Each structure stands twice: as C-alpha cells, then as structure tokens.
Amino acid sequence: MEIRRFAEEVLLSSDLQNKLQPVTEPMTDLAPGHSLRVPEPTRPENLQFAPRRAAPKMPAPGALSDPKKRAVTHHILANHELQALEVMAWTLLAFPEAPADFRMGIVEIMKDEQRHTRMHSERAAKLGINFGELPVNCYIWKKAMQFESIVDYLAGLPLVFEGRNLDHTLELEQAFLAVDDQRSATIMRKIHDDEIEHVAFGLNWLRKLKPDHLSDWEAFEQHLHWPLRPSKAKGEEFQRQARLDSGMTEEFIDRLEQSTD
Template identity: 60%
Template sequence: MELSAFAERVLQSPSLEQKLLPPELPLTDDSPGPPRRPVEPARPDNLQFAAPKTAPAMPKGPALREPAKQAIAHHVMANHELQALEVMAFVLHAFPEAPPEFRLGLIDVMRDEQKHTLMHLRRAEELGQPFGSLPVNCYIWKKSQACECVLDYLATLPLVFEGRNLDHTLEFEQYFLDAGDKKSAGIMRAIHRDEIEHVRFGLDWLRKLKPPGSDDWEVFNQHLHYPLRADKAIGDQFHDEPRRAAGMGEEFIARLSGSALPDGRG
C-alpha cells in the first residue's frame, strides 16, 4: 500500500472504521504526489468538529470518581488521539518531499494513534458514553494547520502535544487509580509508554533536520507558532524521567521545566 493512499483514507474517509483500519503491508512511498493541505478531515456526522467552547471540558481530579465523568474523559481523549492521527496523515500529504525514512517511521506512530483511539472509545462505551455522543473540538487539528515545514510539525505535535501527554498520562493514571478504575489506569499507563517513543521519534528527527550546529531548544522554540509556546508542553505536574527516556538532554529538560508559568500552570 502507498503511504499517500493510507493518508488519503485517514483524511478523506467519513467512516471511523476506515480511519482506524491499519495500512495494508507492504508499505511503499513511490508516489507521494504533490503537496496537499486539506482544510478539515472528513468525519462521520456525529464526530464533526463542534463550534468553539461547545465540547465538554476534560474532567480531572476528584471529579473522575464518577463513572459518568470517567466516560467523558475517555471520549475527550479518543478525539485527541483521532486528531493526532489525522494530523499525521495531513503531514504525509503536506510534505511529500520529507525524507522517506521519516514518512515510513510516521506510519508506526499512526498505528499507535489508531490503537489509542480504539482503547479510549471502547472504554468510553463501556462506561456508557459511545464515541460521537458528545461534541468534539478541533484544537489539535487547527493548531497543526500552522505548520509550514516538517520542523514545525515536530515542534508542534511530538514535542508539545505528545510531550505534554508524558505528564497527562501519568496524572490521569493516578486520577483513575484514586477512583478505583484500574482498567482506565492501565490504558493510561500503556499509552504513556507509547508516548515516550513518539516524543523520541520527534526529537530524533528534529536533530536530524535542524541546521548543523544549532541548539535543540532554540530550534524547538523557533518552530512553534503562537499561541503555542514551550510551556504548553508541560502538564499539571512536570515529570523528568519520561523525558530522559525519550532522549531529552538535561539542559533541554531544565529549560522546559523552567518555562512553566509562575503559578505552576503549563
């Protein structure tokens, strides 16, 4: 299967089942085609992007002791994972000139995003909230549309959104454990392990594609489009160890930690 055909299926199929269908093997990248930048992905009617501020906020902390709030959390996170999958398909379309090794490697991350979407939507359904029964936002998709090159993408999705998830997955694991929901906690731990590898993938390619001799931290910041900033890569609690596991150097980690706002908010 051609990478461009897989990206097209993820972006243009209105069927959630088709979006979450892994690519057929073997994968080739012989016909990437011209650059294309679709404004929005096709989605089923019940998963169309909602108007601003109409999607439910993410429940957290003691609120997650209620099964209904646990279901909402999984519904929100399923949409986050689905958007990440769609953004990666967008990158394959938008930057056909990117190194083939990067494009093929991105497919492995996309398979994980498909898996994560399924994990969250199935748990939401078990808790009484079928995926698509609530409005969903487009925040990750919209912020990624500002990406003008692969380095922009690497700074935005792997190093900010997935970087932030290094904290959030651990935070939500603990919220669910506190609520006695071991199954949801296990989902968060499994996704956390994958996110370490996704951040590693992004950081490795940032180092490969940045100008020779340039600084990782400076390149990362230069390729963020406002309102995204380095502090957006931080959750409510900053965790050093998963970032070390993802390959971040001590100076990068220190500067990232130091970018948090004075009141501790990321």
C-alpha cells in the first residue's frame, strides 16, 4: 500500500473501523503526491469534535473507584490517541517532501496509535461506555494546525504531547492500580513503553533536521507555537529515566524539568 493512500484512509474516512484497520501489506512511498492540508479529519457522526468545554474533563484519580469514571477516562484517552493518529496522517499529506525514512517511521508509529485507540475504546466499552457515546474535544488537532514544517511537528507532537504522556501514563497506571483495575493499569504501562520509542523517534529526527548551530533545546523551543511550550511537555510526576531512555541529554532533561509557565 502507498503511504499516501494509508494516510488518506486514516484522515478522510468516516468509518472508525477503517481508520483503525491494521495494515499488514508492505508499504511503499513511490507517489507521495502534492501537499494536502485539511482543516478537520473526517469522522463518524458520534465522534465529531464537540464545542469547547462540551467534552467531559478527565476524572480525578480519587474518583476512579467508580467503573463509569474509569470508562470516561479511557474514552477521553481513546480520543487523544485517535487525534494523534489523525495528526500523523495530516502530516504525511501536508509534507509529502519529507524524507522517506521519516515517512516510513511515522507509518510504524501510526500502527501503535491505532492499537492504542482500540485498547482504550475496548476498555471503555467493557467498563460501560462505548467510544462515541460522549462528546470529544479537538485540543491536539487544533494545536497541530499551527505546524508549518516537519520540525514544528517534531517539537509539538512527539516532544510535547507524547513527551507529556511519559508522565501521564505512569500516573494513571498507579491510579488504576490503587482501585485494583489491573487491566487498565496494564494498558497504561504498554502505552508508556511505546511512548518512549515515539519520543525517541521525534528527538532523533529533530536532530537530523534542525540547523547545525541550534542545540536540541533551542530547536525544540523555537519550533513551538503558543500555547505549546516546554512546560506543557511534562506531567505531575516527572519521569527522568523514561526521558533518558528516549535519548534526551541530561541538560535537555534538566531544562525541561525546570521549565515553568
């Protein structure tokens, strides 16, 4: 399958199952085509982006003894993963001139995002809420619409959103374990391990594509569009080892940990 066709199916299909369908055939990039930037992904009716503040907020950890609150959590996270998948498809279509190795790498990460979306949606359904029963927000998507280059994408999605998830996944793992929900905790741990690789991918390509005179930190900071900023790339409990595992330098990690709004 051509990468462009895969990206179009993910971004432009109104069928959720089609968006999340695993690709088993070999991928090629012989015809990346022209640049295409769509303002919103095509989604089924029950997953259309809701007006601001209409979507439920993430339940507090102390509320997760209630299975319905855990279902809401997984529903929100399924939408986060779906947005990340759609942003990656948008990036492939918006920047067809990107290096072929980068494009192939994005496809592999998209397979993880498809799996993560399925994991969260299946767990939400098991806990009583089908994916699409609640309104969903568009925060990740809207911020991605500010990306003007591949380096903007690398700074924004892998290094901010997925970087922040290095912390959130383990915070939620502990919250689920505290209410004896081993299955939900296992999902968060699996996603955490994947996120380390996703952040590593983003950092490696940032290093390849940034100007030589810029440090990793300078390139990261200069390619963020407000309100994205370094302080948004971390959660409540800072996971230093996960960031070391992703290839960040001690200096980069120190500056990230010390960053404030």
